[in-house]
Amino acid sequence: MSTRVLPEPDPARCRDLADDLRAAGFTASVLRSAWGPLADDAIVRGLPSPALRALGQRRDALAVLGRLLVLGMPQPAADVMAALPRCGADGLVALGLARVAGDEVVPEALVRPQELEDAAGTVHWWVASDLDETALGGPLPEDHVLGVGGASLTLAALQLPTPARRVLDVGTGCGIQALRALRGRRAQVVATDVSQRALAFTRLNALLNGADGIETRLGSLFEPAAGERFDRVVSNPPFVITPRSGGVPEYEYRDAGFAGDDLVAAFIAGVGDVLEPGGVAQLLGNWETHGGRTGLDRVQEWVERSPVPLDAWVIEREALDPIAYAELWVRDGGTAPGREGYAALVDEWLDDFAERGVAEIGFGYVLLRRPLAGAPTLARYERLPQAVDPSGLGAHLAQALAAHDRLELTDDGGLEASTLVVSPDVTEARHLRPGDDDPTVIELRQGGALARVRSVDPALAALVGACDGELTVGALVAAIAELMEVDAATLRADLLPGVRELLFTGFLRFA
Structure with a gap:
C-alpha cells in the first residue's frame, strides 16, 4: 500500500x-x-x-x-x-x-x-496523476497512480451512453472512468480503489473538472459496495498478469495480487451481486490460453459459473505470446531493454508462464448484463483483431444490445414484416476474376462501429442493397427468390439468420 x-x-x-x-x-x-x-x-x-x-x-x-x-x-x-x-x-x-x-x-x-468525443460533442478534462517514467528518469514506484492511457481512453469510449442512475467504478485510479460515467447524466458514482493515493487523485480531478456526484471508497473489488446495487459497473482493473515472485515489482495500478488471470475471473464471479436487474458491467481484461482451452473458452466458463446468470458479450482484441507480453509490461514499469534488470524481469514472467503452461495471453473487452428476468439470452465470444476507432463504440454497443433485445421478441414472421435500412457507414466490395461477370466474393464493410468485414452470398447482398425502409423483409425475399428462380421458403430459411446477425452487428437497422 x-x-x-x-x-x-x-x-x-x-x-x-x-x-x-x-x-x-x-x-x-x-x-x-x-x-x-x-x-x-x-x-x-x-x-x-x-x-x-x-x-x-x-x-x-x-x-x-x-x-x-x-x-x-x-x-x-x-x-x-x-x-x-x-x-x-x-x-x-x-x-x-x-x-x-x-x-x-x-x-x-x-x-x-484530455479530450473525449462522443455523441454529445467534445469534452475537455484536466487529469492529475503521478509523474511518469520519463519525468522520473527511471522505474516507477510501486504506488504509482497512472494517468490516462490508451486502455483507459478505450474503456471511456466503450461506456454505454444509455441512462444510469448509480454507477460503480471499480479500481478508479486517477478517476477517468468516474468522470466519463457522469458525462451527460445526473448520476451518483461510487469510485473504489485499494490505493488511498489513487482515491485522493480522483477527488482532486473531480474538483478540478467541476464534477459533482463522485464518492470515493477504499477497498478491493466489490467489498466497498457490498449489499448495494448499481445500474452500471465500469472497471479498468489491475488485470496485468504478474509473477508472484519477490523480484517483480507489484505496481498497484496494474497488479491486484492475484495469480494469473484470477482477477478477471473474480470480477465476473462477483459482479452479478452488485448489478440491478438490467444493469450492465463493462471492463477490460486479460485471459490466458492453457490446458487445451483458449482464453475465450475460459472466460465463457467463468460467465457460466457465475452465481447470478449473466448475458455476455466478450471481444478479444489482441493476443500476445508470453515473450511479447513479458516485454510489454517490463517496459511499462520503466525498465527499458538494455537497462540493468530487464532480462531478469522478462525471465520471471517466462518462468511463471512456463510453469502454468500458458501459450498465449488475450486482451479485450467484456460486457456483462444481469437479465431483467429469466435466463440469459446473449452469449457471444469473438475475436476481432482488426484496427478499430474507439470513438463512438459505446453508442454502437448500446444499439447492438437494443437490436438483440428486439430480435429476441421478434419471431421470423415479425422479422419478415419489418422494414430495414442499411447503416450509413456500410459499403460493399465485390471481387471478380479478370473477365468474369459474376463476383467470386462479396463483402460488406463497416466504416465505423467495430469495423467488421462480412462475406455474403449474392442473395443476402441483394437483400441488403434493397433495404431502404420501403419494402418489408418478406417482400424483398419473395422478389429475390423470383429473380433468382429459387424456392422462396428455402431462401427465407437461408436469409433470415443472416439478417438477424447483420442487425445485431450494425450493418442493418430497423427502419
Whole structure:
C-alpha cells in the first residue's frame, strides 16, 4: 500500500487552478497545435525532446504549463507565477502537485489535458496523476497512480451512453472512468480503489473538472459496495498478469495480487451481486490460453459459473505470446531493454508462464448484463483483431444490445414484416476474376462501429442493397427468390439468420 500522502484537495485552490488552465488555453488540441502531432505522439512513447524543440524559448503560459505539467520538467518560479496568477506556486504545493526548490517550481505530479468525443460533442478534462517514467528518469514506484492511457481512453469510449442512475467504478485510479460515467447524466458514482493515493487523485480531478456526484471508497473489488446495487459497473482493473515472485515489482495500478488471470475471473464471479436487474458491467481484461482451452473458452466458463446468470458479450482484441507480453509490461514499469534488470524481469514472467503452461495471453473487452428476468439470452465470444476507432463504440454497443433485445421478441414472421435500412457507414466490395461477370466474393464493410468485414452470398447482398425502409423483409425475399428462380421458403430459411446477425452487428437497422 502507498505510504506517499497526497493532500486532501482544497476546492477553492482547485477552482483557481482550473481558471488559470482555462485562461491559458491548456487543452489537448491547443497543445497539439503548439508542438505538432508528431511531438504529441512522441510524448506517449516517452520522448519529450520533439515537443521541447517545438516550444523553443517560449515563456508564455501555455509553453510553461506544457513543460511543467505535461512533460514534468522544473520551471522558473517567476514563469509559473505568471502562468498561474490565481493558483500560483503555493497553490500547486498545497495540492501536492509541485514543490518549490530555490527559484524553480519542481513538479510532483502531472496534470494533462484530455479530450473525449462522443455523441454529445467534445469534452475537455484536466487529469492529475503521478509523474511518469520519463519525468522520473527511471522505474516507477510501486504506488504509482497512472494517468490516462490508451486502455483507459478505450474503456471511456466503450461506456454505454444509455441512462444510469448509480454507477460503480471499480479500481478508479486517477478517476477517468468516474468522470466519463457522469458525462451527460445526473448520476451518483461510487469510485473504489485499494490505493488511498489513487482515491485522493480522483477527488482532486473531480474538483478540478467541476464534477459533482463522485464518492470515493477504499477497498478491493466489490467489498466497498457490498449489499448495494448499481445500474452500471465500469472497471479498468489491475488485470496485468504478474509473477508472484519477490523480484517483480507489484505496481498497484496494474497488479491486484492475484495469480494469473484470477482477477478477471473474480470480477465476473462477483459482479452479478452488485448489478440491478438490467444493469450492465463493462471492463477490460486479460485471459490466458492453457490446458487445451483458449482464453475465450475460459472466460465463457467463468460467465457460466457465475452465481447470478449473466448475458455476455466478450471481444478479444489482441493476443500476445508470453515473450511479447513479458516485454510489454517490463517496459511499462520503466525498465527499458538494455537497462540493468530487464532480462531478469522478462525471465520471471517466462518462468511463471512456463510453469502454468500458458501459450498465449488475450486482451479485450467484456460486457456483462444481469437479465431483467429469466435466463440469459446473449452469449457471444469473438475475436476481432482488426484496427478499430474507439470513438463512438459505446453508442454502437448500446444499439447492438437494443437490436438483440428486439430480435429476441421478434419471431421470423415479425422479422419478415419489418422494414430495414442499411447503416450509413456500410459499403460493399465485390471481387471478380479478370473477365468474369459474376463476383467470386462479396463483402460488406463497416466504416465505423467495430469495423467488421462480412462475406455474403449474392442473395443476402441483394437483400441488403434493397433495404431502404420501403419494402418489408418478406417482400424483398419473395422478389429475390423470383429473380433468382429459387424456392422462396428455402431462401427465407437461408436469409433470415443472416439478417438477424447483420442487425445485431450494425450493418442493418430497423427502419
